[in-house]
Amino acid sequence: MTQIYDRVALVGLGLIASSMFWAIKRGGLVGEVSGYARSPETRRKAREIGLCDRVCETVTEAVKDADLVILCVPVGVMGAVAAEIAPALKAGATVSDVGSVKADVIAQVGHELPSNVHFVPAHPLAGTEHSGPESGFAELFDNRWTLIVPVEGSDPAAISKLRQLWEGMGANVDEMDAEHHDLVLAVTSHAPHLIAYTMVGVADDLRRVTDSEVIKYSAAGFRDFTRIAASDPTMWRDVFLSNKDATLEILGRFTEELFALQKAIRDGDGDHLHSYFTRTRAIRRGIIEAGQDTAAANFGRGGAAPK
Amino acid sequence: MTQIYDRVALVGLGLIASSMFWAIKRGGLVGEVSGYARSPETRRKAREIGLCDRVCETVTEAVKDADLVILCVPVGVMGAVAAEIAPALKAGATVSDVGSVKADVIAQVGHELPSNVHFVPAHPLAGTEHSGPESGFAELFDNRWTLIVPVEGSDPAAISKLRQLWEGMGANVDEMDAEHHDLVLAVTSHAPHLIAYTMVGVADDLRRVTDSEVIKYSAAGFRDFTRIAASDPTMWRDVFLSNKDATLEILGRFTEELFALQKAIRDGDGDHLHSYFTRTRAIRRGIIEAGQDTAAANFGRGGAAPK
Numbered sequence: 368m369t370q371i372y373d374r375v376a377l378v379g380l381g382l383i384a385s386s387m388f389w390a391i392k393r394g395g396l397v398g399e400v401s402g403y404a405r406s407p408e409t410r411r412k413a414r415e416i417g418l419c420d421r422v423c424e425t426v427t428e429a430v431k432d433a434d435l436v437i438l439c440v441p442v443g444v445m446g447a448v449a450a451e452i453a454p455a456l457k458a459g460a461t462v463s464d465v466g467s468v469k470a471d472v473i474a475q476v477g478h479e480l481p482s483n484v485h486f487v488p489a490h491p492l493a494g495t496e497h498s499g500p501e502s503g504f505a506e507l508f509d510n511r512w513t514l515i516v517p518v519e520g521s522d523p524a525a526i527s528k529l530r531q532l533w534e535g536m537g538a539n540v541d542e543m544d545a546e547h548h549d550l551v552l553a554v555t556s557h558a559p560h561l562i563a564y565t566m567v568g569v570a571d572d573l574r575r576v577t578d579s580e581v582i583k584y585s586a587a588g589f590r591d592f593t594r595i596a597a598s599d600p601t602m603w604r605d606v607f608l609s610n611k612d613a614t615l616e617i618l619g620r621f622t623e624e625l626f627a628l629q630k631a632i633r634d635g636d637g638d639h640l641h642s643y644f645t646r647t648r649a650i651r652r653g654i655i656e657a658g659q660d661t662a663a664a665n666f667g668r669g670g671a672a673p674k
Numbered sequence: 675m676t677q678i679y680d681r682v683a684l685v686g687l688g689l690i691a692s693s694m695f696w697a698i699k700r701g702g703l704v705g706e707v708s709g710y711a712r713s714p715e716t717r718r719k720a721r722e723i724g725l726c727d728r729v730c731e732t733v734t735e736a737v738k739d740a741d742l743v744i745l746c747v748p749v750g751v752m753g754a755v756a757a758e759i760a761p762a763l764k765a766g767a768t769v770s771d772v773g774s775v776k777a778d779v780i781a782q783v784g785h786e787l788p789s790n791v792h793f794v795p796a797h798p799l800a801g802t803e804h805s806g807p808e809s810g811f812a813e814l815f816d817n818r819w820t821l822i823v824p825v826e827g828s829d830p831a832a833i834s835k836l837r838q839l840w841e842g843m844g845a846n847v848d849e850m851d852a853e854h855h856d857l858v859l860a861v862t863s864h865a866p867h868l869i870a871y872t873m874v875g876v877a878d879d880l881r882r883v884t885d886s887e888v889i890k891y892s893a894a895g896f897r898d899f900t901r902i903a904a905s906d907p908t909m910w911r912d913v914f915l916s917n918k919d920a921t922l923e924i925l926g927r928f929t930e931e932l933f934a935l936q937k938a939i940r941d942g943d944g945d946h947l948h949s950y951f952t953r954t955r956a957i958r959r960g961i962i963e964a965g966q967d968t969a970a971a972n973f974g975r976g977g978a979a980p981k
Contacts, residue, residue: 443944467894492894496958511893541890551887554877556894561939562869563895565932567954569924570861572931580858582960583848586818587774587799587863588870590967591898597958600951607939607947617876618936622929624879625872629925632868632914637750640914644907647874651803651904653889660897 371532373398376433378426378448380404380413381599382494383465384439385503388418390536393505397532403429404500413500427455435529438464438476443605446475458483461525465491467552467602469516469545471609477518485525488516490548491538492556498599509537510658516545553613557606558621561614563595564603678839680705683737685755686746687711687720687729688906689801690772692810694744695725697843700812704839710736711807720807734762742836745771745783750912753782765790768832772798774859774909776823776852778916784825792832795823797855798845799863805906816844817965823852860920864913865928868921870902871910 375397377384384402391397402419403426404410413422423429430436430452440448445466456462462484466472469488480486493511495502513533517526530540543551570581570589585593607614631639655662682704684691691709698704709726710733711717720729730736737743737759747755752773763769769791773779776795787793800818802809820840824833837847850858877888877896892900914921938946962969 492891494894512891514891551883551891552894554880554883555888555891555896558876559873559895559899561935562873562932564951564954565935566866566869566928567957568950569865569927569931571953571957573861573924573927576858576861578957578960581862581957582964582966584799584819584821584858584862585961585966587801587859588866588902589862590961591902592866593954593958593961594967595895595898596951596954598951600948600955603951604944604947608942608944611939611942615936615939617880618932620876620880621873622932624876625869625925625929628868628872629922632918632922635915635918637911637915640911641907643875644871644903644905644910646878647871647900647903648907650874650878650885650888651900653885654892654897654900657889659889659892660901 370398371396371528371535372434374433374435375400375532376430376436377402377419377439378429378436378452379439379441380409380418380422380500381439382498382502382507383491384437385413385418385500386493386505386507387437387439387465387503387536389503389505390508391532394535394537396535401429401433409500416501418500418503426452431455432457433460435461435463435532438462438466441601441605442466442468442472442609443601445472446479449476449479453479453481456481456484459485461485461487461522461529463487463489463529465489467556467606468610469514469548473516473518473545485522486518487521487525487529488518488545489529489533490514490516490552491533492552493538494598496594496597498602506537508533511538513538513540514548515540515542516548517542518545549610549613550616553610553617557610557614558617560595560598560603561607561618562621563592566592567596677705678703678835678842679741681740681742682707682839683740683743684709684726684746685733685736685743685759686748687716687725687807688746689805689809689814690798691744691746692720692725692807693800693812693814694746694772694810694843696810696812697815698839701842701844703842708736708740716807723808725807725810733759737767738762739764740767742768742770742839745769745773748908748912749773749775749779749916750908752779753786756783756786760786760788763788763791766792768792768794768829768836770794770796770836772796774863774913775917776821776855780823780825780852792829793825794828794832794836795825795852796836796840797821797823797859798840799859800845801905803901803904805909813844815840818845820845820847821855822847822849823855824849825852856917856920857923860917860924864917864921865924867902867905867910868914868925869928870899873899874903 401421491513708728798820
């Protein structure tokens, strides 16, 4: 693999940034990766595990010589961090991000940056329920999709180089506009997360079923919701607040459909339920055929394969 | 492992029955296991893969000498199957089932059975999104819970023997009354399944986001819903229709909470969202500590462990 950038700075050192670092090292994609995290504890931990070639004490120091700066902070603080780094950016540098929402991030970050840097927003569709500098691993992006969301005037050469970096980290890359990105993510990620959080909250609240019962008997479906609902609370608070319209639109559709299915249950309309449940199987097959999940039962929990 | 029953009959040869057969063989728990499935194709497939010591052409033949008969058919046909086997049952035999709903199954099956057999309902809380005779594997019940739901007059010796069989197949066993069972399962299984089916249906319906986008970008959370929503449609139709009251009660609570969270998003109430999302993490930790799921990120998809 040829080196794509001389110097890259990662601002924020959580799951995504740490996975990027290991994927960059695996591919030999960058000369030097500097890093910065606001919390001294995170910087200490990063140094301890060798995360980043150089962990800096200030964000200015981390970004000043970088050819590419990637903002890996919660969506709610993207604008503030952009304002902080703006004076230190090298002329001609590219600034990107990994935020789960794009229109709001573009609105926050765009006007903070000087005109002599390129802004190329992006979003890797990958993650786990773990967070923090120790949660990353080089394979996180392999065969997953990263969406690049160019803004008006994004430099084609800067886009092309960022695409090469993501491909070097194992990802497939598509381009999309911000509004469509936010709607697609509301469907595939934001609404499912809110629904999972809600269901786990309901179970926790219910007086007549104890938490210990919920925990012991979770294998019947509920535990998959708890995995999703264990994701980072700060990240998700910011996602919902900054992708408000699309998330509320999809949740509105969801509620309509849920009411229709509740009515079918109440009315004993088995045919409606059966045909609905049959239709949803096709999407699952599509996901497996597209290599976005495994067909192994239960994700192969326990290592047992179906005979 | 000592042999617990001389002869066991499995009626219905899907995921649960086939896993029971392999678990029984692994433990040497039964002298001979006979099996019956209504579909000739399923019987042929069962013979081909060695599922059951003897696959019978009629249900009467399968059950007539059995000390234990286990109904492994969809909840909606339990009563009809019980009526069919009733005249052929051996005096003193135990009849059990593996249905996901208990009050309705007890109402259907109880009055069909002759007074000289023992009825001991049960429900193993284990499964995968696959179905059919080839989907079973011996480890399905290992460290999962099976709930035994005795009815009035259930013979203590018959209960104790059935408990031994489930423990021999790797399961932990609890006893519970039918009404409480149905409420607990509405929370841990039935409502989550309906919600997952609904979300997948919404995604499939949405004109502005194509199915191919939903499929490609599913790794961001949605694919976990599709796994749940790929479960057997007939089984789940019957579950919702026969556990109507408890399912609708839990869905009602779910909708209330969802509306409260939607309002928090609309109002920009980040504190409410953050504290809600923090609380739900504790249940996840409980499930991992109780050995009901793995802490490996993403269920260890792709085999990568967090560093």
